Amino acid sequence: MIGISYLTEAVSKKADLSEEQTREVLMAFFETIQQKLNENESINFKGCFLIKRKPEPFKGSKNCTKHQEELEKLSAENKGGGFGIFSEINKVIKHCADCKSKKEEIVKNTKFTDRLTIQPAKELWANKN
Numbered sequence: 001m002i003g004i005s006y007l008t009e010a011v012s013k014k015a016d017l018s019e020e021q022t023r024e025v026l027m028a029f030f031e032t033i034q035q036k037l038n039e040n041e042s043i044n045f046k047g048c049f050l051i052k053r054k055p056e057p058f059k060g061s062k063n064c065t066k067h068q069e070e071l072e073k074l075s076a077e078n079k080g081g082g083f084g085i086f087s088e089i090n091k092v093i094k095h096c097a098d099c100k101s102k103k104e105e106i107v108k109n110t111k112f113t114d115r116l117t118i119q120p121a122k123e124l125w126a127n128k129n
């Protein structure tokens with residue numbers, strides 16, 4: 001495993017900066033990432049990776065009351081019917097303003113855990129130099 005000392009030395013050489021300057025930049029970089037993650041922002045380092053805070057698992061309905069009831073009714077009437085039974089109602093839900101605002105409210109009220117998910121970009125594995 002490599003640490004800050006190695007990174008500072010390696011980046012300093014690649015960027016042609018002094019180790020002191022490089023260390024300042026790296027620390028400012030990580031401070032910015034830390035700050036943004038604390039504000040629940042995702043960090044998209046294009047071509048490298050995406051870092052996101054893991055949201056707390058959502059419990060409850062993701063649709064308006066009317067459509068939630070319709071979904072539950074449909075589900076109860078078609079036990080073991082597969083996802084095909086929902087295709088019609090899902091088309092309606094897609095255009096329902098109440099369902100849309102419910103989803104926006106869920107996004108707004110999402111709480112986050114202290115865990116992170118890191119998704120590598122495809123390019124990350126392509127540039128092996």
Ligand SMILES: [Zn+2]
Nearest residue numbers: 064067096099
């Ligand atoms: Zn709805």
